[in-house]
Amino acid sequence: xxxxxxxxxxxxxxxxxxxxxxxxxxxxxxxxxxxxxxxxxxxxxxxxxxxxxxxxxxxxxxxxxxxxxxxxxxxxxxxxxxxxxxxxxxxxxxxxxxxxxxxxxxxxxxxxxxxxxxxxxxxxxxxxxxxxxxxxxxxxxxxxxxxxxxxxxxxxxxxxxxxxxxxxxxxxxxxxxxxxxxxxxxxxxxxxxxxxxxxxxxxxxxxxxxxxxxxxxxxxxxxxxxxxxxxxxxxxxxxxxxxxxxxxxxxxxxxxxxxxxxxxxxxxxxxxxxxxxxxxxxxxxxxxxxxxxxxxxxxxxxxxxxxxxxxxxxxxxxxxxxxxxxxxxxxxxxxxxxxxxxxxxxxxxxxxxxxxxxxxxxxxxxxxxxxxxxxxxxxxxxxxxxxxxxxxxxxxxxxxxxxxxxxxxxxxxxxxxxxxxxxxxxxxxxxxx
Numbered sequence: 001x002x003x004x005x006x007x008x009x010x011x012x013x014x015x016x017x018x019x020x021x022x023x024x025x026x027x028x029x030x031x032x033x034x035x036x037x038x039x040x041x042x043x044x045x046x047x048x049x050x051x052x053x054x055x056x057x058x059x060x061x062x063x064x065x066x067x068x069x070x071x072x073x074x075x076x077x078x079x080x081x082x083x084x085x086x087x088x089x090x091x092x093x094x095x096x097x098x099x100x101x102x103x104x105x106x107x108x109x110x111x112x113x114x115x116x117x118x119x120x121x122x123x124x125x126x127x128x129x130x131x132x133x134x135x136x137x138x139x140x141x142x143x144x145x146x147x148x149x150x151x152x153x154x155x156x157x158x159x160x161x162x163x164x165x166x167x168x169x170x171x172x173x174x175x176x177x178x179x180x181x182x183x184x185x186x187x188x189x190x191x192x193x194x195x196x197x198x199x200x201x202x203x204x205x206x207x208x209x210x211x212x213x214x215x216x217x218x219x220x221x222x223x224x225x226x227x228x229x230x231x232x233x234x235x236x237x238x239x240x241x242x243x244x245x246x247x248x249x250x251x252x253x254x255x256x257x258x259x260x261x262x263x264x265x266x267x268x269x270x271x272x273x274x275x276x277x278x279x280x281x282x283x284x285x286x287x288x289x290x291x292x293x294x295x296x297x298x299x300x301x302x303x304x305x306x307x308x309x310x311x312x313x314x315x316x317x318x319x320x321x322x323x324x325x326x327x328x329x330x331x332x333x334x335x336x337x338x339x340x341x342x343x344x345x346x347x348x349x350x351x352x353x354x355x356x357x358x359x360x361x362x363x364x365x366x367x368x369x370x371x372x373x374x375x376x377x378x379x380x381x382x383x384x385x386x387x388x389x390x391x392x393x394x395x396x397x398x399x400x401x402x403x404x405x406x407x408x409x410x411x412x413x414x415x416x417x418x419x420x421x422x423x424x425x426x427x428x429x430x431x432x433x
Contacts, residue, residue, distance in 0.1 A: 003053070003084035003085065004052065004054075004082060004084050005159065005163075006057060007055065007057060007089060008088055008103060009057075009088055009090060010097065012091070013091040014119040014147075018087070018152070019054055019056040021149055021152065022043070022054055023045050047156040048160050050163060052160075055083065080106070084112065084162075084164055085112060085115065086114045088104070088114055088138065090119065091120055092120045092126045092129050093120045093126070095129065096132060096136065101136065108137055115140075115158065115159065118130040118141050119144055119146050120145060121150075126143070130143045142158070173222055175257050176223055176257065176341050176345070177253060177255075179253060179260070180276065181264075184263055184264045186228060193338060218338055226256060250279060253276075253283050253285055254283055256285055258286035258288065258345045259280040261273065261288065264292060274315075281318055284427075285390075286344040286348045287321050287423050288341050288423055289322065291307065292327065294325040294332070295329065307325070320421065321422070322422055324337050324340060340423075343420075343422070343423075344423035344424060347422055350420070354384045357383055357384065360418050370397075374402075376402060378403055380395050381397060382395075383396065390425065391424055391426045391427070392429065393415065393426070393427070393429070396431050397433055398433055400430035400432055403430045412428055
């Protein structure tokens with residue numbers, strides 16, 4: 001499991017600009033899927049071969065200056081609880097402000113690595129001004145410019161030195177994580193499966209708490225059930241609760257094989273649920289969508305069909321995902337949900353023999369080859385599945401640079417049609433023959 005780095009600081013110091021620059025080192029998640037609410041706050045990056053997840057705490061705070069201070073304090077406390085390292089960003093142009101001092105006061109009390117990032121240092125005068133920030137008492141400063149990237153190399157060199165190495169699983173058992181927004185019924189779902197009540201939800205949002213693992217056997221199959229409960233709504237706390245949910249989901253999702261995304265059928269597939277869905281997708285985990293509290297939804301003969309259609313419109317183009325309508329309270333289709341998760345895990349682990357893959361895919365490609373670009377024709381000669389934990393396929397051709405995303409999606413759709421990869425993200429690579 002990669003480390004989590006939180007970028008904290010007052011508004012308008014350039015947190016999101018740094019975030020955007022860093023995640024563009026790999027496939028940027030920012031605005032990569034239309035309609036994904038607030039996906040800009042989460043991304044993956046890497047430096048010197050070390051991967052880490054990045055959380056941008058900017059953009060949540062709305063209201064008066066007093067509200068700013070309260071909300072910033074909450075978010076910094078949550079970041080401290082969950083992150084492995086913290087970027088505290090300040091602005092060389094405006095100098096130290098009262099809000100900077102408040103955040104610094106919180107950060108001086110923690111034992112986690114804190115990097116004091118002085119942004120907007122893009123000339124010699126600003127280099128001299130940056131020295132002022134030593135007064136915050138957080139040690140070394142890292143002058144950077146988020147806009148042009150100067151200084152970020154030194155910052156990332158220092159970061160990867162302190163990030164934890166990827167954690168190895170204690171055993172080889174598959175891990176099924178039950179994820180979703182608060183009050184969707186995650187704990188009740190676990191209790192229904194276990195046949196016993198377990199009081200695993202704390203009343204205080206923001207309490208550091210490890211996910212609870214339970215070894216489980218069903219369908220002749222041993223696996224770990226991971227319950228991410230531990231968040232409960234606090235009065236008038238809306239934005240930082242969402243931020244905390246995302247941070248908990250990052251950690252749990254990265255360390256799982258299949259995510260059972262539980263949502264409240266009376267609330268719908270809202271922004272926070274979408275956010276968690278795309279976290280699982282971008283981490284290449286198996287996904288099963290469970291619409292809970294279906295017994296409370298007013299239904300007619302087309303309700304399931306229409307609800308499914310609405311979800312698939314939101315998650316397009318990755319629509320090959322099992323969607324089950326359950327009632328944990330009435331124990332309707334609860335075991336079916338688990339059986340589906342086992343099937344998705346098996347699909348995620350599926351290996352297609354190279355000879356079989358070529359026998360099926362090459363005739364399809366011959367009938368519908370990639371469109372010509374600039375008068376040049378792409379000829380795909382060979383394909384194989386890569387030895388990775390989730391399905392990745394390499395197609396070897398003469399001009400890989402001319403194969404565009406629409407044709408890759410066509411190849412993916414054909415693979416899904418001929419082989420069962422339901423609920424599993426897939427990657428297609430074009431390679432030079």
